[in-house]
Amino acid sequence: MDKDLLVNKLMIKSLSEMFSLHEKVNIIAGPCSVENVDQLEEIAKTLKKFNVKFFRGGAFKPRTSPYDFQGLGLLGLEMLKEIKEKYGFFIVSEVMDPRYVEESMKYIDIIQIGSRNMQNFSLLKEVGKTNSPVLLKRGMMATLNEYLLAAEYILKEGNRNIILCERGIRTFEDSTRNTLDISSIAIIKRYTSLPIIVDLSHSLGRKDIIIPIAKAVLALDVDGIMVEVHNNPESALSDSKQQLNFEEFENLVENIDRIY
Secondary structure (H helix, E strand, O other): OOHHHOOOOOOOOHHHHHOOOOOOOEEEEEOOEOOOHHHHHHHHHHHHHOOOOEEEOEOOOOOOOOOOOOOOOHHHHHHHHHHHHHHOOEEEEEOOOHHHHHHHOOOOOEEEEOHHHOOOHHHHHHHHOOOOOEEEEOOOOOOHHHHHHHHHHHHHOOOOOEEEEEOOEOOOOOOOOOEOOHHHHHHHHHHOOOOEEEEHHHHHOOOOOHHHHHHHHHOOOOOEEEEEEOOOHHHOOOOHHHOEOHHHHHHHHHHHHHHO
16 A cells, blocks of 8 residues: 555544543444434433443435435434534534535534545535544445545645544445455554544444454454444334344443443
């Protein structure tokens, strides 16, 4: 890999205050999609019990099929803001369109750039002009070099508050939704000082192996993990098979606590 194309080592100030590793790993959790206020309330109460600080929920949903649920848009962001103000979470949510970046910052704390938008260069430049923390997911077909160059688009515009997110890449293997590229975590840790988290839900697409895989990535000293949690996964409007119910999430947290 050409080291000249890797992200330079950085001192991250405002982001480090929000996203710092203490005695336990950071957990970003919440439903795949914002569906209604009651759903968010129930999930928020549970996550708060486990001292989760980062609540994620999709208001804008890029879906493979145009007929699938596309999210509630700005209404969903308003619901997330209510949860933020009531429970004190940092809100993580995806923005898909450069036109919505400024408006979305009124509601959320960390702008997520999803896998499908990793090379939406207009969007990368727009979030780069802000001082908002940005969670940048790796594209499902992106090489590690391409991924880090996407981060450079944000950095070049002046925004250094970037959290990298490994979420698996597409291979010929179909036993998991994607193939989690564990080696990329070690490389990013070696050559950059940007925080790196792992999206367990989207990389695996299944719940039965989430605990052993979580242990594996925690051994690589990741700065956080992202998991989807739903009060009733079977009725979820998107990605029902990969979302943890409350009992499954509690089991995951208990296993993490044994490590730390």
